[in-house]
Amino acid sequence: MLSTQYRLRLEAICKDIASGAEVSLEDMIWAEKLSKANTAARGMLNTARRMSTDPTDSFLNELNIGDPDSTHHRRGFGDPQDVVDWFHNERSDDWRQRDYNLFYIMAKINYVPLFSTPVIQTFLDENTDELKDIKDFSASNESAIVREDAYVDDSPVTPDGGGKRILEEYPRVRDILLDKFNFVCQNYLGFKKKKYIITTSWLTITRKGDLSQFHNHRNSFWSGVYYFQDEYPVGSSCIQFTNPVDCLSDILYHTYDIEHFTEYNSNCWEFSPEPKQLLFFPSYLMHRIMKNKSDKVRHSLAFNIVPIGRWGECDSSYDQAWTTPSYLESINE
Numbered sequence: 658m659l660s661t662q663y664r665l666r667l668e669a670i671c672k673d674i675a676s677g678a679e680v681s682l683e684d685m686i687w688a689e690k691l692s693k694a695n696t697a698a699r700g701m702l703n704t705a706r707r708m709s710t711d712p713t714d715s716f717l718n719e720l721n722i723g724d725p726d727s728t729h730h731r732r733g734f735g736d737p738q739d740v741v742d743w744f745h746n747e748r749s750d751d752w753r754q755r756d757y758n759l760f761y762i763m764a765k766i767n768y769v770p771l772f773s774t775p776v777i778q779t780f781l782d783e784n785t786d787e788l789k790d791i792k793d794f795s796a797s798n799e800s801a802i803v804r805e806d807a808y809v810d811d812s813p814v815t816p817d818g819g820g821k822r823i824l825e826e827y828p829r830v831r832d833i834l835l836d837k838f839n840f841v842c843q844n845y846l847g848f849k850k851k852k853y854i855i856t857t858s859w860l861t862i863t864r865k866g867d868l869s870q871f872h873n874h875r876n877s878f879w880s881g882v883y884y885f886q887d888e889y890p891v892g893s894s895c896i897q898f899t900n901p902v903d904c905l906s907d908i909l910y911h912t913y914d915i916e917h918f919t920e921y922n923s924n925c926w927e928f929s930p931e932p933k934q935l936l937f938f939p940s941y942l943m944h945r946i947m948k949n950k951s952d953k954v955r956h957s958l959a960f961n962i963v964p965i966g967r968w969g970e971c972d973s974s975y976d977q978a979w980t981t982p983s984y985l986e987s988i989n990e
């Protein structure tokens with residue numbers, strides 16, 4: 658995932674490439690390095706080059722594949738071994754340098770990210786400045802003993818969320834977050850329309866040098882984190898998620914086995930905090946806050962979400978309607 662800062666710089670460079678304007682050597686080196694490490698960046702750079710050399714080739718431009726420089730293209734295979742070599746040798750992602758027959762072979766290969774873990778990233782347009790006034794913080798290191806000097810404006814920093822429900826004091830922001838989650842559920846995740854509630858919510862504080870251990874959020878279906886500060890300087894802790902596939906260790910790939918890191922081959926994935934960025938993720942997903950290398954204290958809002966009403970089916974269902982006042986009264990006697 659490209660940070661906003663990187664994306665904006667790369668977009669400006671790509672715009673110049675596409676229009677034929679001069680690009681500085683420093684910018685080109687930076688963009689090349691970034692494209693080697695990031696799939697999205699590589700795609701943007703290729704598209705820009707394609708547009709600069711052949712803006713009319715809309716078919717391949719739409720697909721965003723192939724080397725934009727036609728002088729690099731190779732047509733056809735000499736013999737069957739040539740095809741075998743193509744599949745085995747190191748190669749670029751250039752398809753156009755080969756026969757269109759190969760294109761049709763590859764086009765028949767469908768990559769299905771089966772049972773993937775959805776982490777939803779979005780940015781809020783709404784004003785959430787009221788969160789900046791909160792002084793009730795929970796340490797990012799959720800299971801460690803909070804150091805003795807952990808005070809903010811004479812208020813102690815608590816060692817964890819401690820069942821806090823900060824958002825109940827900020828219902829406008831709470832409902833913005835919940836509305837966003839409902840929209841995602843219905844339009845991206847394919848769930849039936851249901852009602853949800855934000856259960857616990859707390860504000861994290863991560864000072865320079867602080868970090869958290871890996872953890873997940875139990876007794877919850879979904880979790881969210883919102884970055885409400887105006888600024889998260891370079892070095893501010895990323896949030897890092899780890900691959901939840903248990904059997905991954907059986908076929909563990911190391912970094913030296915991987916040409917380009919993508920969401921399909923990575924054991925962990927990081928998101929840099931950015932102003933007004935909102936992330937949703939399944940609560941089972943293990944994650945941690947990485948070490949804060951910035952002098953600026955890093956804050957975020959964390960929260961958990963569960964469905965209300967009926968959930969599940971048959972013997973494995975639960976319905977809040979069962980906990981009627983009369984029932985509660987009867988078991989309290």
Ligand SMILES: [Fe+2]
Pocket residue numbers: 872873874944959
């Ligand atoms: Fe967490």
